[in-house]
Amino acid sequence: MLIITLFKGVPARTTRVVTIGGVLKREEMDIVMNPHDFKALEAADYIKRSVGGKLIALTMGPDVKLSPIVNSLFDAPIEGIDEGYVLSDRRMAGADTWATAYTVAKGIRKVVDVHVRPVETLISMVEGGAGTDELIGYCRELYNSNMLPNAIYSELPTIRNSTVTAFAKGELTREETLRRLRSSLEELRRFVVVAGIKTTDGETGSTGPQVAEALSEMNGGTIPSLTYVRDFDIHPEDGTIIVERKLGDLFQRLRSRLPCVLTISPEYRSRVPSVRSRKAALLRNYRCKVRRATIWNAGDIDADPSKIGLAGSPTIVGPGVDVGAPQVRKLVGVTKVCLRRVERFSLDGKTYGPFERGTKVDDLPHEVIEYLEERGDVGTFTLEMLIEEVFGVKRVVVERSG
Amino acid sequence: MSSNDLGDYRDVWVYCEHVDGELIRPTREIIAAARSVADLLSMRVVAIVLGYNLGDLVKEPVYYGADKVIYCDDHRLKDYLTLPYTSIVSDMVIKERPWALLFVANEMGRDLASRVAYRTLTGLAADLIDLKVEDFVAYTPQGKVTYPNLLAQIRPDFGTRIAKIFTPRHRPQISSVRPGNFKELPRDERRNGEVVRWEPRFSDDDFKVEVLESRYERRKETGLEDAKVIVSLGLGILRDSKGTVRNPREAYEMAQELVKLIRERFGVKAEVGASRALIYAELKELEGLVTKEMQVGQTGKTVAPDVYIALGISGALQHKVGMNRSKKIVAVNSDPNAPIFEIAHYCVVGDLYEVLPKFIEALRGE
Structure with missing residues (x-):
């Protein structure tokens, strides 16, 4: 089965990339994998270990930033991914959720097609009465390029009864072989896409469900999306999945047909696959890992240029507006404030005031502040003043008598 | 369309x-x-x-x-x-x-x-x-x-x-x-x-999706949304400003003490809140005390109390959108560059383990 895990590259930190003035500190914008997507990877890894298949990571964005992340996932602390794809094209830049969903769905479609087509060809060869040598030769080539699961053809010593090998040995009739190949094909078409619930930079949580919707349109049949999944049980043999999810206060246990798109909640904890399922899992696995990210541009995935990137985005982000910091900010130990009410006064021919007790005077000319400090009218804002202003409570200082 | x-x-x-x-x-x-x-x-x-x-x-x-x-x-x-x-x-x-x-x-x-x-x-x-x-x-x-x-x-x-x-x-x-x-x-x-x-x-x-089970699970009500004063805790409570590891329970109990005093003294609703970072840290010391229902921020509650006191909260954007409409924001953090200070009306660059006792003391009227 094809297990496709989506991830997004996001700025490494969202807390420190902006200065107090609101300016983006670009040098701190290292790109890392969106933290929520680790949960998706964890869930995808569980699927691979429990039922088998090929674990494929797919992402969209500049390949120079994203390929290193994909390459690091082959040796993740888990079993790691088997293949990685980066959808990278200048024309994809500036995409909103609609255009992103379309592009990512096109990428998924291509991944699935690439895996389905050789099996379709194989079926038509068997139907056309191809000889065993021809079939084995075709299968060996596909197997070595990682395009056939062990169930169809394998050179592993532990797997003796893969479909085409058994057919070549005369252990399977042509009809039985076709039935098994068609069932493998059906399983391949029942892929699963696993995504995080949202990203730390956009936070919209729209991509998972929208990818499902985009895939439905391309698939010509509805592909369900199951969001906020906390636990699941997947059954590729009959093409179903049972999930537990929580939408706010609403707890749901749902049974869905495959293919489908899951978004994984931070509360997900992966389980340990049973021994029995792991044995069956081996049959769905592929030969090995392809240890280098594959980069596809818009043409490679047959994307309509009018539906990707900025051009394909229904929404436009208008100019940002700085709503500004609070009008008056007082820093304990720094801000200068009036310690008592100051009546109107003149200094160097200019008049100032009156000021209420607690007024921040940092913006007054330096010499005016000095003048008021000398008079004892202005001092540094203290914690006691803060408590008084916030709670309206005056702290009573008790003079201790010797 | x-x-x-x-x-x-x-x-x-x-x-x-x-x-x-x-x-x-x-x-x-x-x-x-x-x-x-x-x-x-x-x-x-x-x-x-x-x-x-x-x-x-x-x-x-x-x-x-x-x-x-x-x-x-x-x-x-x-x-x-x-x-x-x-x-x-x-x-x-x-x-x-x-x-x-x-x-x-x-x-x-x-x-x-x-x-x-x-x-x-x-x-x-x-x-x-x-x-x-x-x-x-x-x-x-x-x-x-x-x-x-x-x-x-x-x-x-x-x-x-x-x-x-x-x-x-x-x-x-x-x-x-x-x-x-x-x-x-x-x-x-x-x-x-x-x-x-x-x-x-x-x-x-x-x-294509069928329901096997569907029910509403009521969450414990915290009353955070209509509290007039919220004292909120972040991951900063794990250490004091000198970098010494502190038991977060200390800060939690002081925060509870503070909201209790505020309730008694002013007769207004006061509650303890928490940042997502603190809740997801799942600290043993705070088990059952700091729960998801207390979360303020984008994935938690949006609050707008009269006074919001952020203790050891750095102020990620996701936290700020949940509380930036509070009337008075007091931020206590040992990191002078913490983004929470961008939106705070009152900024205390310092140790919450020193500041919090002073709040309590002042409200006790000692």
């Missing part, structure tokens, strides 16, 4: 979420939001209600400010399911051509809005904190194009900035609006409105 004749699209729609025969509060808030926009453009507010055995619930949106209700009452809509709900809302949108459609930005709203927006080929702006009506000017290779009277969909951006999202060439303009940013209108049973039943058309595909 894209069209050259965008003028055909009218009215501001609201998708209504309901539990136990009542509209949830955020739904009542977005009816008010829709009202404010619709009035500027002489449009109607149309509420859509989906479910089973709806009864008198279908009139509730009118009492809260809607002009019209379109409802769909069918046994197959008993439990929320993404696919049939998407099909019905999308069919309504395609046939009735609303100008805008608002959802609540909670888990269900996001789930549904995403698929509806993609299926009806239009834009989605998520997590809005405000709505306005504005002209939008685009500079295209063909020259300057002005789109008059668009929905300015306002969401938080980096730092103290906000971003305005526009959907100039597609209708409806679909948005999800965060709870706690609009004030619901008072319920008024004298208000009149049209109530129309919608007959659903389902396909087999709509039921």
Whole structure:
């Protein structure tokens, strides 16, 4: 089965990339994998270990930033991914959720097609009465390029009864072989896409469900999306999945047909696959890992240029507006404030005031502040003043008598 | 849906979420939001209600400010399911051509809005904190194009900035609006409105997902939303300013002491809140004390108390959008560059383990 895990590259930190003035500190914008997507990877890894298949990571964005992340996932602390794809094209830049969903769905479609087509060809060869040598030769080539699961053809010593090998040995009739190949094909078409619930930079949580919707349109049949999944049980043999999810206060246990798109909640904890399922899992696995990210541009995935990137985005982000910091900010130990009410006064021919007790005077000319400090009218804002202003409570200082 | 004749699209729609025969509060808030926009453009507010055995619930949106209700009452809509709900809302949108459609930005709203927006080929702006009506000017290779009277969909951006999202060439303009940013209108049973039943058309595909179990699990109420004072804790409570490891329980207990004193002394509602970082750290010392219900921020509660005291909270954007409408924000943090200081009215760069006892002492009147 094809297990496709989506991830997004996001700025490494969202807390420190902006200065107090609101300016983006670009040098701190290292790109890392969106933290929520680790949960998706964890869930995808569980699927691979429990039922088998090929674990494929797919992402969209500049390949120079994203390929290193994909390459690091082959040796993740888990079993790691088997293949990685980066959808990278200048024309994809500036995409909103609609255009992103379309592009990512096109990428998924291509991944699935690439895996389905050789099996379709194989079926038509068997139907056309191809000889065993021809079939084995075709299968060996596909197997070595990682395009056939062990169930169809394998050179592993532990797997003796893969479909085409058994057919070549005369252990399977042509009809039985076709039935098994068609069932493998059906399983391949029942892929699963696993995504995080949202990203730390956009936070919209729209991509998972929208990818499902985009895939439905391309698939010509509805592909369900199951969001906020906390636990699941997947059954590729009959093409179903049972999930537990929580939408706010609403707890749901749902049974869905495959293919489908899951978004994984931070509360997900992966389980340990049973021994029995792991044995069956081996049959769905592929030969090995392809240890280098594959980069596809818009043409490679047959994307309509009018539906990707900025051009394909229904929404436009208008100019940002700085709503500004609070009008008056007082820093304990720094801000200068009036310690008592100051009546109107003149200094160097200019008049100032009156000021209420607690007024921040940092913006007054330096010499005016000095003048008021000398008079004892202005001092540094203290914690006691803060408590008084916030709670309206005056702290009573008790003079201790010797 | 894209069209050259965008003028055909009218009215501001609201998708209504309901539990136990009542509209949830955020739904009542977005009816008010829709009202404010619709009035500027002489449009109607149309509420859509989906479910089973709806009864008198279908009139509730009118009492809260809607002009019209379109409802769909069918046994197959008993439990929320993404696919049939998407099909019905999308069919309504395609046939009735609303100008805008608002959802609540909670888990269900996001789930549904995403698929509806993609299926009806239009834009989605998520997590809005405000709505306005504005002209939008685009500079295209063909020259300057002005789109008059668009929905300015306002969401938080980096730092103290906000971003305005526009959907100039597609209708409806679909948005999800965060709870706690609009004030619901008072319920008024004298208000009149049209109530129309919608007959659903389902396909087999709509039921590719079946419900095995579906129930509401009530969360423990914290009363954070209507507290007048909130004392909120972040991961900074793990160490004091000298870097010494502290038992976070100490800070928690001081915070509880502080809210207790505030309640006693001022007779107002005061509660302890927490940042997402602290809750997800799942500290043993705070087990059962700091729970998800206490979370303030984008994925937690949106609050606007009179006084918000942030202790050891760095102030990630996601936290700030949940509390930045508080009237007075006091931030205590040992890191002078903590982003929380950008929006705080009172900034204390220092050790919360020194500052907190002073607060308590002052309120005790010692």
